[in-house]
Amino acid sequence: MPIPQTISQKILAKKAGLETVSPGQIVTVSPDVILTHDNSAAISGKFAQLGVDRVWDAERPVIVLDHVVPAANEKTATNHQIIREFVRRQGIRHFYDIGVGICHQVVPQEGHVVPGSLILGSDSHTTTYGALGAFAAGIGRSEAAVIWATGKIWLMVPETIVIEVDGTFQPGVCPKDLILHIIGDVGADGALYRAVEFRGPAIDEMDISGRMTLCNMSVEMGAKAGIVAADEKTRQWLRGRVEEPWKTVAGDPDAAVERTIHYDVAGLEPQVACPHTVDNVTPVGEVAGTIIHQALVGTCTNGRLDDLREAAAVLQGCRVATGVRLLVLPASARIYRQAMAEGILETLAAAGAVILNPGCGPCLGAHQGVLAPGEVCISTANRNFKGRMGCKEASVFLASPATVAASAVAGTIVDPRDRLAP
Amino acid sequence: MKTIRGKTWKYGDDVNTDVIFPGKYTYTISDPQEMAQHALEDLDPDFIRRVKPGDVIVAGKNFGCGSSREQAATCLKYAGVGAIIAASFARIFYRNAINQGLPALSVPEAAAAIAAGQEVTVDLSAGKIISPGGTFSFPPLPEFVMGIMEDGGLIPHVKKSLAGKGGR
Numbered sequence: 001m002p003i004p005q006t007i008s009q010k011i012l013a014k015k016a017g018l019e020t021v022s023p024g025q026i027v028t029v030s031p032d033v034i035l036t037h038d039n040s041a042a043i044s045g046k047f048a049q050l051g052v053d054r055v056w057d058a059e060r061p062v063i064v065l066d067h068v069v070p071a072a073n074e075k076t077a078t079n080h081q082i083i084r085e086f087v088r089r090q091g092i093r094h095f096y097d098i099g100v101g102i103c104h105q106v107v108p109q110e111g112h113v114v115p116g117s118l119i120l121g122s123d124s125h126t127t128t129y130g131a132l133g134a135f136a137a138g139i140g141r142s143e144a145a146v147i148w149a150t151g152k153i154w155l156m157v158p159e160t161i162v163i164e165v166d167g168t169f170q171p172g173v174c175p176k177d178l179i180l181h182i183i184g185d186v187g188a189d190g191a192l193y194r195a196v197e198f199r200g201p202a203i204d205e206m207d208i209s210g211r212m213t214l215c216n217m218s219v220e221m222g223a224k225a226g227i228v229a230a231d232e233k234t235r236q237w238l239r240g241r242v243e244e245p246w247k248t249v250a251g252d253p254d255a256a257v258e259r260t261i262h263y264d265v266a267g268l269e270p271q272v273a274c275p276h277t278v279d280n281v282t283p284v285g286e287v288a289g290t291i292i293h294q295a296l297v298g299t300c301t302n303g304r305l306d307d308l309r310e311a312a313a314v315l316q317g318c319r320v321a322t323g324v325r326l327l328v329l330p331a332s333a334r335i336y337r338q339a340m341a342e343g344i345l346e347t348l349a350a351a352g353a354v355i356l357n358p359g360c361g362p363c364l365g366a367h368q369g370v371l372a373p374g375e376v377c378i379s380t381a382n383r384n385f386k387g388r389m390g391c392k393e394a395s396v397f398l399a400s401p402a403t404v405a406a407s408a409v410a411g412t413i414v415d416p417r418d419r420l421a422p
Numbered sequence: 423m424k425t426i427r428g429k430t431w432k433y434g435d436d437v438n439t440d441v442i443f444p445g446k447y448t449y450t451i452s453d454p455q456e457m458a459q460h461a462l463e464d465l466d467p468d469f470i471r472r473v474k475p476g477d478v479i480v481a482g483k484n485f486g487c488g489s490s491r492e493q494a495a496t497c498l499k500y501a502g503v504g505a506i507i508a509a510s511f512a513r514i515f516y517r518n519a520i521n522q523g524l525p526a527l528s529v530p531e532a533a534a535a536i537a538a539g540q541e542v543t544v545d546l547s548a549g550k551i552i553s554p555g556g557t558f559s560f561p562p563l564p565e566f567v568m569g570i571m572e573d574g575g576l577i578p579h580v581k582k583s584l585a586g587k588g589g590r
Binding site for chain 2 (some may be wrong): 016026038039042045049050051052065068073077079122123124138139140141142143146149150154169189192193200222224227277278332364365366370383386387388390394
């Protein structure tokens with residue numbers, strides 16, 4: 001009798017050409033997609049050192065320019081130039097130039113994620129695509145170069161931790177609050193090397209965007225991958241993006257997992273990750289009143305249409321407080337245009353938001369909203385380490401779009417539920 | 423592989439890759455020697471001023487968490503770090519360290535016992551860490567990992583193996 005397998009084991013076994021695999025086993029796999037972004041120039045340099053002329057398969061790399069877009073200086077402009085030349089010479093089929101969007105939005109949006117597929121990317125938030133039932137993990141630049149050359153890399157099969165979620169979110173509380181709460185609970189290394197599988201009624205009810213937020217931030221508790229089994233919501237989201245038919249990969253019901261942790265969102269309050277670690281999480285009430293200088297709505301974690309809608313609902317008819325800069329970065333050009341069509345961008349701009357182009361923006365401290373010493377930013381991003389937004393004497397709080405928008409109006413960190421209409 | 427010998431630099435838990443190598447440099451600095459100039463600058467500005475070749479970083483759990491940037495491993499290697507001993511490593515950093523030929527050893531007892539500024543010796547083939555606080559054993563690194571390390575990193579290792587197969 002073959003040993004029961006989790007979703008992760010099934011996907012890795014398939015890609016390794018094996019019947020079954022066990023946690024701890026090292027396998028050699030060929031990913032369906034290898035994602036790289038602005039780091040593709042550096043990776044092409046490593047690729048050149050391998051003595052290989054052509055990428056093994058011009059269909060499987062996906063390259064998205066998003067980290068410093070448009071180019072901020074001559075160095076980053078030259079970086080992009082090198083990438084475009086590499087794409088042209090190699091005939092890379094799936095290249096997305098500046099402005100299309102953040103890689104972790106573009107990859108699923110443009111149909112590169114199929115449930116049951118294996119996606120590796122030279123970016124830690126590659127885990128985002130687990131929301132669509134794929135096994136998606138981050139790797140390094142050298143390894144991306146090796147995959148370009150050979151199509152293969154080694155991976156260790158992870159143990160699985162199940163996170164079982166019950167209950168219904170209160171108004172003003174959302175998946176971002178849930179994942180912050182979980183990370184605060186288990187800690188920055190609580191899921192080290194594990195595949196984190198999200199299950200339960202609250203997950204079944206959750207839309208794909210919310211699942212992406214959960215899987216995106218799984219890496220912040222050390223996870224190798226975050227994953228939600230594909231279901232009818234997945235099918236609807238993928239319609240028109242991915243060719244049907246495709247088969248759901250489901251884990252065996254009796255597959256061994258390392259542990260199961262239960263959460264109920266019924267009583268969950270808005271959460272905030274405080275400086276300077278992602279697991280330094282408290283309910284928003286404990287930091288209410290903290291003065292802010294900048295607020296950010298966007299990034300691969302919360303830059304989607306529903307996130308912008310949440311922010312707009314809070315900002316409708318209000319003004320951003322004096323002394324606060326509210327930056328909004330839709331995660332993709334498609335989302336930007338949908339938000340424009342729906343009047344969301346008008347609402348945000350009327351409130352005083354600075355609306356920027358799709359891209360990573362100031363999330364990693366490169367440009368478009370870097371902080372000054374002593375400044376405080378509240379952001380929908382996924383990391384708040386010291387120096388993250390370009391200045392080690394600044395502070396970053398992480399929160400949901402509603403909490404960020406409400407705080408932008410107040411000029412201090414506030415509970416977004418205080419602003420809800422009765 | 424040679425034995426590593428040097429002084430220790432001790433840090434705590436969850437040393438993330440933003441403090442090891444800040445994001446603002448990730449697309450503007452490409453030369454490894456220049457990367458080394460910024461190693462740990464947001465955590466310990468003293469490090470790059472005083473680190474010597476062969477020195478060993480000793481840290482708590484989850485060393486290298488956060489961004490997947492390989493520069494975090496590269497900058498430490500080119501700053502002269504001979505090995506990193508930690509209670510545990512974040513997985514992408516661990517891969518990057520191996521791929522840069524920088525030994526990353528998960529030895530919780532050693533990480534706890536060794537203090538800053540101590541002279542330690544790391545013998546990779548014998549699987550031993552010798553310190554004033556005691557001698558600690560660790561299991562041998564997997565063969566394929568040793569192969570990558572012996573060749574100085576993943577790129578030289580794979581280049582060698584591709585050349586051996588007569589190229590593509």
